[in-house]
Amino acid sequence: MAYSDKIRNIYTSTIDEIREKGIFKQERYIHSSQAADIEVEFPTGSALKKVINMCANNYLGLSSHPDVIKAAHEGLDTRGYGMSSVRFICGTQDIHKELERKVTEFLGTEDTILFPSCMDANAGVFEAILTKDDVMISDRLVHASIIDGIRLAPAMHDTFKHSDMAHLEEKLQLHADKRLKVVITDGVFSMDGDTAKLDEMVALCEKYDAMLFVDESHSSGFIGKTGRGTHEKYGVMGKIDIITTTFGKALGGASGGCVSGRKELVEMCRQKARPYLFSNTIAPVVVSGVNTVLDILSKSTERRDKLEKNTEFWRKGLTEAGFVLKDGDTPIVPVMLFNAKLSQDFSKALYEEGIYAIGFFFPVVPQGQARIRTQISAGHEIHHLEKALEAFIKVGKKFDILGKTKQEIIAKYGQ
Amino acid sequence: MAFDREMKKFYTDQLEQIREGNLYKQERKILSAQYADIDVEHPKGVRSEGIINICSNNYLGMSNHPEVIIAARDILTTRGYGMSSVRFICGTQDIHVELENKMSLYLGMDDTILYSSAFDANLGVFEALLDEDCAIFTDALNHASIIDGTRLCKAKKIRYANNDMDDLQLKLEEERDYRIKLIVTDGVFSMDGTVAKVDKICELAKMYKALVMVDDSHATGFMGKTGRGTHELMNVMGEVDIISTTFGKALGGASGGCISGRQEIIDILRQRSRPYLFSNSISPVVVGGVLKVMEMIMHSSERKEKLDRNTQFWKNGLQEAGFILTSTQSPIVPVMLFNAKLSQDFSKTLYEEGVYAIGFFYPVVPKGKARIRTQISAAHEKHHLEKALDAFIKTGKKYGILGKSREEIIEMYPISDKL
Amino acid sequence: MDEMKDVVLKYVINEYLEDEDEVLTYETPLISGGIVDSFSMVSLKRFLENKYKISIPDDKATPEAFDSVTKIVKLVNEFLK
Ligand SMILES: Cc1ncc(COP(=O)(O)O)c(C=O)c1O
Numbered sequence: 001m002a003y004s005d006k007i008r009n010i011y012t013s014t015i016d017e018i019r020e021k022g023i024f025k026q027e028r029y030i031h032s033s034q035a036a037d038i039e040v041e042f043p044t045g046s047a048l049k050k051v052i053n054m055c056a057n058n059y060l061g062l063s064s065h066p067d068v069i070k071a072a073h074e075g076l077d078t079r080g081y082g083m084s085s086v087r088f089i090c091g092t093q094d095i096h097k098e099l100e101r102k103v104t105e106f107l108g109t110e111d112t113i114l115f116p117s118c119m120d121a122n123a124g125v126f127e128a129i130l131t132k133d134d135v136m137i138s139d140r141l142v143h144a145s146i147i148d149g150i151r152l153a154p155a156m157h158d159t160f161k162h163s164d165m166a167h168l169e170e171k172l173q174l175h176a177d178k179r180l181k182v183v184i185t186d187g188v189f190s191m192d193g194d195t196a197k198l199d200e201m202v203a204l205c206e207k208y209d210a211m212l213f214v215d216e217s218h219s220s221g222f223i224g225k226t227g228r229g230t231h232e233k234y235g236v237m238g239k240i241d242i243i244t245t246t247f248g249k250a251l252g253g254a255s256g257g258c259v260s261g262r263k264e265l266v267e268m269c270r271q272k273a274r275p276y277l278f279s280n281t282i283a284p285v286v287v288s289g290v291n292t293v294l295d296i297l298s299k300s301t302e303r304r305d306k307l308e309k310n311t312e313f314w315r316k317g318l319t320e321a322g323f324v325l326k327d328g329d330t331p332i333v334p335v336m337l338f339n340a341k342l343s344q345d346f347s348k349a350l351y352e353e354g355i356y357a358i359g360f361f362f363p364v365v366p367q368g369q370a371r372i373r374t375q376i377s378a379g380h381e382i383h384h385l386e387k388a389l390e391a392f393i394k395v396g397k398k399f400d401i402l403g404k405t406k407q408e409i410i411a412k413y414g415q
Numbered sequence: 416m417a418f419d420r421e422m423k424k425f426y427t428d429q430l431e432q433i434r435e436g437n438l439y440k441q442e443r444k445i446l447s448a449q450y451a452d453i454d455v456e457h458p459k460g461v462r463s464e465g466i467i468n469i470c471s472n473n474y475l476g477m478s479n480h481p482e483v484i485i486a487a488r489d490i491l492t493t494r495g496y497g498m499s500s501v502r503f504i505c506g507t508q509d510i511h512v513e514l515e516n517k518m519s520l521y522l523g524m525d526d527t528i529l530y531s532s533a534f535d536a537n538l539g540v541f542e543a544l545l546d547e548d549c550a551i552f553t554d555a556l557n558h559a560s561i562i563d564g565t566r567l568c569k570a571k572k573i574r575y576a577n578n579d580m581d582d583l584q585l586k587l588e589e590e591r592d593y594r595i596k597l598i599v600t601d602g603v604f605s606m607d608g609t610v611a612k613v614d615k616i617c618e619l620a621k622m623y624k625a626l627v628m629v630d631d632s633h634a635t636g637f638m639g640k641t642g643r644g645t646h647e648l649m650n651v652m653g654e655v656d657i658i659s660t661t662f663g664k665a666l667g668g669a670s671g672g673c674i675s676g677r678q679e680i681i682d683i684l685r686q687r688s689r690p691y692l693f694s695n696s697i698s699p700v701v702v703g704g705v706l707k708v709m710e711m712i713m714h715s716s717e718r719k720e721k722l723d724r725n726t727q728f729w730k731n732g733l734q735e736a737g738f739i740l741t742s743t744q745s746p747i748v749p750v751m752l753f754n755a756k757l758s759q760d761f762s763k764t765l766y767e768e769g770v771y772a773i774g775f776f777y778p779v780v781p782k783g784k785a786r787i788r789t790q791i792s793a794a795h796e797k798h799h800l801e802k803a804l805d806a807f808i809k810t811g812k813k814y815g816i817l818g819k820s821r822e823e824i825i826e827m828y829p830i831s832d833k834l
Numbered sequence: 835m836d837e838m839k840d841v842v843l844k845y846v847i848n849e850y851l852e853d854e855d856e857v858l859t860y861e862t863p864l865i866s867g868g869i870v871d872s873f874s875m876v877s878l879k880r881f882l883e884n885k886y887k888i889s890i891p892d893d894k895a896t897p898e899a900f901d902s903v904t905k906i907v908k909l910v911n912e913f914l915k
């Protein structure tokens with residue numbers, strides 16, 4: 001150890017810089033289960049406040065759904081708490097295999113392999129299936145975990161402009177001579193809530209002999225008519241070679257992720273993906289919960305239908321009130337404020353009104369595109385949304401941005 | 416999508432090669448909770464009950480301790496199943512912070528940050544702390560997750576021979592001019608059960624002004640007098656700057672990991688470490704279980720002592736029976752067989768005798784060092800270990816290796832990596 | 835030579851600039867200036883190789899050699915001979 005003053009100073013000044021830039025991340029402590037109504041301690045040390053949560057990935061309201069809790073209780077009783085082993089030593093239970101089978105069926109793929117998280121699935125998949133003779137062509141806005149997976153893979157990497165199909169085609173032509181080509185995209189992009197044009201991408205991949213990879217973390221369970229995901233929405237089920245998704249959002253929100261797709265690719269992951277080989281198996285109690293989530297979703301589309309209605313209500317309400325939104329129809333609804341400080345002040349004012357929603361600004365989103373990102377849930381009742389809408393309108397009036405265009409807001413607050 | 420016949424063949428061929436190289440990994444399905452004895456389906460369709468498990472990381476027997484189950488049940492009811500959020504948006508509950516504080520207290524560090532796994536902790540720590548002007552001195556046998564973490568970091572990577580302090584010193588001497596230098600090692604090396612010379616590493620770190628990071632995944636909870644880890648064992652508590660560890664082994668075995676360390680370092684990780692910023696929060700039910708485990712082991716070292724006694728009994732038994740062990744200093748007790756095929760056959764015979772232990776061979780361990788790795792648990796009762804010992808002795812006799820020297824075993828089973 | 839400069843400049847503008855108003859000259863630092871990241875350098879290298887039918891060995895494709903349009907053109911010309 002030599003944690004000298006020199007080293008301490010290096011880190012202290014880095015932290016100070018982050019603070020000065022106004023991008024210091026501060027946790028808020030929640031004292032209740034994850035739900036539409038939560039109890040929060042913020043700032044740290046202050047009295048608990050009951051607020052409406054508008055920023056969880058709890059899209060289907062299943063994170064503390066009684067049926068899921070009940071299943072987890074049963075899982076605890078029959079299959080225990082932890083496995084203390086990686087999958088291939090002594091960490092595979094029958095329920096792990098059952099979950100892999102259920103996910104395969106739900107997504108309409110050939111096979112599935114579980115990972116401790118979707119972060120790990122993305123970190124491990126490319127290295128397991130590609131070599132230096134191959135190329136990965138990714139949308140420029142894919143999730144950070146995909147970037148890390150790409151960085152760990154030996155294949156060449158290139159990008160195409162966000163959802164720009166002409167540019168993607170150019171890149172497919174440029175790399176025509178590579179042995180294997182993988183086109184990589186998120187199904188729903190988490191910051192804007194827009195969807196990838198999977199139908200066009202499938203056509204391009206067919207034309208240029210490439211595989212297609214889609215991260216469905218923000219879609220599995222609720223996008224598409226029966227909630228299978230973006231591939232269902234675009235009518236290309238069965239045509240996606242690799243899907244990754246998480247159980248940490250709509251599907252119960254506890255933890256875990258997976259790679260689902262072509263049988264051979266999944267098998268390659270089982271043999272070679274490092275986070276699968278070298279990290280603990282998913283806890284039985286978590287697996288039991290997800291198994292039940294998939295049962296619920298396979299039986300009825302009630303929850304995703306409710307989410308769709310809630311989303312329509314919310315988008316319509318905000319638009320009519322005069323907010324600038326990002327276009328789209330997913331439950332990710334960004335309210336554009338453009339200015340970083342405004343987004344933070346807005347979030348604070350909302351919190352005073354009993355609404356929990358977070359401001360996002362550079363570097364999480366591009367410079368000058370600061371926003372409040374709201375996320376709708378089937379756990380919201382209309383009264384939650386009405387109350388949240390009132391608060392938004394009140395705060396919007398306070399900052400005088402209602403009915404204003406992008407240019408007017410920027411003129412007022414700067415970029 | 417264009418997963419055509421050609422691509423399919425490309426992958427099928429690779430899988431075939433893996434099979435031919437005998438590297439194919441096959442799961443066995445467990446039909447019960449994780450205990451000292453378990454119900455297993457293996458091969459497919461064949462169910463065996465009461466198999467003694469001697470290869471899990473359930474060192475303290477906490478994976479299904481009734482008190483842990485009850486605690487997890489309670490938290491499920493009061494704090495729910497999932498958080499559906501990363502930590503800094505809306506994924507932090509009071510219990511997450513409580514667990515971080517407990518870990519800091521237990522490990523004797525300033526502060527702690529939780530991750531989805533120790534794998535993710537190791538993946539995210541280096542890049543956040545070090546840049547291209549820094550250097551990482553890394554033990555040649557460090558865990559895969561440390562290797563991946565360093566691969567994601569721009570700092571210069573300098574490997575030193577396993578636990579070889581002369582080599583480390585040499586490298587520190589040669590590579591001096593970096594803004595920050597970090598030495599990183601596993602606390603216990605999981606294939607051999609040996610302990611890193613953390614005391615000597617801390618000494619060298621002082622001499623050469625380097626930071627020290629120890630991955631105590633196979634140590635936290637049971638190594639050292641009160642189980643705090645290899646830094647306690649080696650009397651250097653307070654001198655290690657960064658500890659990473661897992662909740663996926665001794666501490667309940669569900670999932671999750673953490674980095675514990677100097678205040679500023681943890682502060683930086685909370686701002687910059689990618690797996691913390693971009694992956695879901697640990698689920699409340701898992702946190703609830705770990706909290707109970709920590710409460711229990713902070714309160715009493717009874718389980719650790721039982722583990723020590725079990726390990727001693729097991730090592731003595733195997734040695735007296737005439738097996739060759741590594742110079743292990745932990746509950747990881749590898750039985751050396753040298754020949755890869757022998758290790759596979761031995762494992763199979765053990766299973767027929769009702770004992771579940773796995774053979775490890777190249778490339779997981781070096782060529783000619785194939786072994787059965789056993790791992791002892793506080794969940795084992797004497798009768799489990801006695802029964803397992805009987806099975807080992809019976810199997811050892813069958814293969815005629817009891818009391819034989821390394822050379823004699825190799826003569827009978829010449830070293831080859833073919834199975 | 836100048837023609838090649840314009841080809842490269844146009845490619846960089848099309849490929850990497852998000853903001854259309856940004857001005858890029860032959861001398862603008864691309865990599866040290868944060869316009870092209872080391873990841874994207876790969877596609878730039880590949881574009882040059884395809885366009886000019888050359889092959890640039892990895893040890894020549896350094897961030898320094900790619901740091902401006904002028905430098906890139908100089909590099910390409912080395913391999914055209
Ligand atoms: C030394 C070491 N570090 C890290 C890990 C990964 O831990 P986790 O299962 O929490 O990802 C392991 C377990 O495989 C390990 O042995």
Ligand SMILES: Cc1ncc(COP(=O)(O)O)c(C=O)c1O
Nearest residue numbers: 117118119143217246248694695
């Ligand atoms: C698109 C995308 N992929 C992957 C992840 C990571 O998922 P997990 O929380 O399971 O690691 C996220 C969540 O943050 C995400 O938004």
